Amino acid sequence: MGKTVEDICNLLVSKSFNNADFKPKLPKRKTLSSSVEYMDSTDILNGFTSVYKNNELDFKVQKIAKELAFAIDRNSVEKIKNLKIKYGNQKEFIKAKTLLNNKCKEVWNVYEPIDKMPKEAMKSLGITNQPDLDFLLENTIKIYEKDGGNTTAYTISGILKNENMSYTIDDIHKYLADKHLKEKIEYNTQTLTYFIKEHKYNKQKLRQLGANDKIISQILKNLSLKERLTYVFALK
Numbered sequence: 001m002g003k004t005v006e007d008i009c010n011l012l013v014s015k016s017f018n019n020a021d022f023k024p025k026l027p028k029r030k031t032l033s034s035s036v037e038y039m040d041s042t043d044i045l046n047g048f049t050s051v052y053k054n055n056e057l058d059f060k061v062q063k064i065a066k067e068l069a070f071a072i073d074r075n076s077v078e079k080i081k082n083l084k085i086k087y088g089n090q091k092e093f094i095k096a097k098t099l100l101n102n103k104c105k106e107v108w109n110v111y112e113p114i115d116k117m118p119k120e121a122m123k124s125l126g127i128t129n130q131p132d133l134d135f136l137l138e139n140t141i142k143i144y145e146k147d148g149g150n151t152t153a154y155t156i157s158g159i160l161k162n163e164n165m166s167y168t169i170d171d172i173h174k175y176l177a178d179k180h181l182k183e184k185i186e187y188n189t190q191t192l193t194y195f196i197k198e199h200k201y202n203k204q205k206l207r208q209l210g211a212n213d214k215i216i217s218q219i220l221k222n223l224s225l226k227e228r229l230t231y232v233f234a235l236k
C-alpha cells in the first residue's frame with residue numbers, strides 16, 4: 001500500500017526531530033557592557049534629581065560609561081586607570097561612574113551565584129556590587145525592631161554568611177551604633193541577645209547599642225544556665 005500524504009508528513013517531521021540538536025542553549029552571561037548597551041534618559045538619570053536637556057551631555061555619559069564597562073568586564077585595571085586620566089576631570093565621568101555603580105549591582109547580584117566578578121577593575125574605578133548597609137538594614141531596624149522579633153538578627157546573620165559580601169560584625173556594629181546615636185533607634189532584646197550569644201558582646205558594646213543595665217539584666221535572666229555562665233563575666 002502506498003504512503004498517504006499524512007504518512008509522508010509524519011516521516012519528514014520525524015526525520016527533522018531526529019536530526020535536530022536539542023542541546024539546551026545556556027543563557028549568555030550578563031556583562032556590565034550589555035547593561036549599558038541600550039540606555040535611555042531614565043537609566044542615565046538614575047540617582048540624580050536634575051534633568052538633562054542637552055542630548056550631547058547624554059551622549060558623553062553613555063560613551064564614557066560604555067568604555068568603562070568594557071574595561072571592567074575584562075577586569076583591566078590598566079585600562080580603567082587610562083580612562084580615569086582621559087575623562088576624570090570631566091563632569092560626565094562622575095555621572096557615568098555613578099551609573100555603573102548602580103548597574104553593577106544588577107549584573108552581579110550578591111544574592112545570586114557570582115562567577116568571576118572583576119573585583120580589581122571595579123575597585124580601581126571605585127564602584128561596588130555590594131549594597132550599602134542602609135539598603136540592607138535600614139527598613140528592617142525601623143520596622144521590625146518594634147515587633148520584638150528576631151528579623152534584624154536573622155538579616156544580620158545572612159549578611160555575615162553571604163560570601164558575596166565583605167561586611168564584618170564590626171561594620172554592622174558601627175552602623176547600628178550610629179543609628180542609635182543619631183536617630184534614637186532602640187534595639188529589642190531578641191537582637192541584643194543575638195549579639196551576646198553569637199558575637200560575645202560585653203556590656204560596653206551593648207551600651208553602644210542603647211542597652212541599659214535593666215535591659216541587660218533582663219536578657220541574662222532569659223539565657224540558659226550554660227549561656228549565662230559563659231557570658232555573665234563578659235557583661236560585667
